[in-house]
Amino acid sequence: VNELIEVEKSLKAEIYPVFPESSKSLLKKYLTKELFEQLKHVKDNTGYTLQQLIASGLANPDSSIGVYAGSTDSYKVFAPLLDKIIEDYHNHGIDAKHVQSWDISAQNFEDFNTKHGGDFVVSTRVRIARNLAKVPLGTNISTEQRREVERLANQAFSSFEGELKGTYYALGKLTAAEKKQLKEDHFLFKEGDRFLKSCGCERDWPESRGIFHNPQKTFLVWVNEEDQFRIISMQNGGNLREVFERLAKAHEIINQHAEFSITDHLGAITTCPTNLGTGMRASVHVKLPLLSADEKRFKSIAEKHHLDIRGIDGEHSESKGGIFDVSNKRRLGHSEAQLAVDMYNGVNELIEVEKSLR
Ligand code: ADP
Ligand code: CIR
Structure with a gap:
């Protein structure tokens, strides 16, 4: 102290x-x-x-x-x-350029659970972080500008069709019970993060913050949390292809309404430097009770495939019941498609090893 x-x-x-x-x-x-x-x-x-x-x-x-x-x-x-x-x-030097590509046509991305004959993967999620070019990031945005971001977001949401169609819920209008349920079900961001609080990102909370989602909650957008847009595609099971393609489609549509801040060197500009580039985290909640008991081996496989291991309630949380959040660690200097491949290959090896320990 x-x-x-x-x-x-x-x-x-x-x-x-x-x-x-x-x-x-x-x-x-x-x-x-x-x-x-x-x-x-x-x-x-x-x-x-x-x-x-x-x-x-x-x-x-x-x-x-x-x-x-x-x-x-x-x-x-x-x-x-x-x-x-x-x-x-x-590992991205000052002369390095970022690359963008959502093209996964060359990948087979077989459903993890079909491929491995078991229910290893509980759920699959891919999110990207984006911010508007013309306003400060959440750390330094004004109350008015934050309101404007929310308004613009809602304009984009109203253009969604089919599976992407949904409703925007202002955070201030959700009841405590509704928020608790959404968090427990892994749909909503947490509140009161001390890291975000001390950089100014939680000023005026909960004003102009909110969550958009379709009725199935397979497509969601967080508004004005750490980044102005966190665009999320998720579903139960292990079908990375479906999840990734849904996100790619949504990204394309939102992009037509919002001018995101993108530079040649750093790709998508984000509040935290860890998210620069793609702003993408593709994750699975995967059951690895046996492999995770051997922490050294678990970590070394993860490292080889550039994977990050988190607990199942997100960053800074613990694992429960041998289930881990495994995601791509790299964000910058590699395309969205390549980072999904990182996750796909790494998770397949983790599951293979888990099976061999049975
Ligand atoms: P972010 O993914 O935006 O970096 P967190 O790590 O805090 O932030 O995760 C946000 C929420 O998403 C948490 O509730 C977490 O449990 C949930 N989540 C992440 N990956 C998955 C997944 N594959 N399946 C279900 N929920 C997930
Ligand atoms: C830290 O430095 O540990 C925190 N500011 C979090 C860093 C990870 N980035 C993030 O959550 N966006």
Whole structure:
């Protein structure tokens, strides 16, 4: 606690922060005293400061990254710091270009459960994060601008047809019981995330936040949470092809209504640098009770296929009943299609090994 007070004081006084001993963030690794001095009076074209950029990492010493951007321009003006973090996390150098492709026609993507003859995969989900080119990111957006994003989102939603047709629910109008149920069923974002709180992303909560979904809840859009748009396709079982294709179609339609911030170097601009590029996380909830008992082996297979392992209530949660959330870890410098292949190949190997342990 004392360490945190020191950090806050130093931030206000624009003095180089003292990082707690325990902190292992990329922010701590790359924010040298020299860089701090160089950037401490810099603001991006939306007025976002270095102090805002690094506030979450300082308030949460257990951060793994520690920064949230304020706008597309943040990635330019704070490049001396952010490029290093991006290069470290994504292995994407300053001259590297992002590639986009939703073409999975060359993939067979057989249903995981059919392929392996068992109900290994409980559910499959693919989400992408997108933000509008012309407004600041959630960390630095104004109340008015946030309202405008919500209005624009609803305009796009009203153009959906067929399977994508649905209803928008403003967060402020959902009852506590409705929200609880939606969260438990893995459809709705959590609230009160301390990492997001300390970078300003939860200002005016719950105003202009909400969730759109079709009646089957296979297609959903989160509005004005960490990113302005989190576009999600999900369903029970292991049919990655269906889930991916539904998302590709929805993305194409929303794209016609909203001008998203995309750059050649960083792809889709996102609030957290971990999501840059595709903003895509393709995941399964998969039953691996035997393999997961051998943590070293589990992790080494995941690493080989660039996979991330989370608990089943999302990031920073625990596993339950031997079921894990396994997803592509890479987001930037590889296409949406390629990242779905990462997940597909990796999950197949995890299931193969699980079967061999029976
Ligand atoms: P994000 O996916 O947006 O990075 P989280 O990791 O917090 O954020 O996950 C958001 C929600 O989506 C959580 O409730 C999580 O359980 C749910 N979820 C993620 N993957 C799947 C999946 N394959 N099947 C069902 N729910 C999922
Ligand atoms: C951290 O640095 O650990 C948190 N800011 C979360 C980083 C992962 N990114 C994310 O949830 N979008």
